[in-house]
Amino acid sequence: MDDIVHRLSDHVLEVIFSYLDLHTLRNCSLVCKSWYRFLNDENNYIWRMHCIKKLAQEALSSDLLSSVPTYKDKLRAFYHAWNPNDCSRNVYIKPNGFTLHR
Incomplete structure (x- = not known):
């Protein structure tokens, strides 16, 4: 095996x-x-595909992620910036996944 x-x-x-x-x-x-x-390998096809699946196109092309060097780092940044289980009914996230409104 x-x-x-x-x-x-x-x-x-x-x-x-x-x-x-x-x-x-x-x-x-x-x-x-x-x-x-x-x-x-943080820039391989696997991490690129997960970025495309998980992150909105607006988030991938935003200034926030343009300085993040690898696809795996982009995923890390997104998951550390936003936890969907940590939100009240008065808080919502814009489509880019990073902008918090109250």
């Missing part, structure tokens, strides 16, 4: 990992060194 994991091409890993959520990707990075190295 271990030999099969090492022989998977990067393209096959991209396809498989693109279907997984962020928590599962974190767990996958703990499976072996090659998966860790693959997922540690």
Whole structure:
């Protein structure tokens, strides 16, 4: 089994990992060194796809994220800036995901 994991091409890993959520990707990075190295590339296809899925286009092209260098860092910034479980009924977030209104 271990030999099969090492022989998977990067393209096959991209396809498989693109279907997984962020928590599962974190767990996958703990499976072996090659998966860790693959997922540690913060600008690869996987992180780009998750940015496109999770962040509004307005947020991705905003001044707030333009200075953030990698797709994985953009996801981190977004999740640290906004927690949807920490909001009252009088607070709402604009479509860019970062502007808070009371």
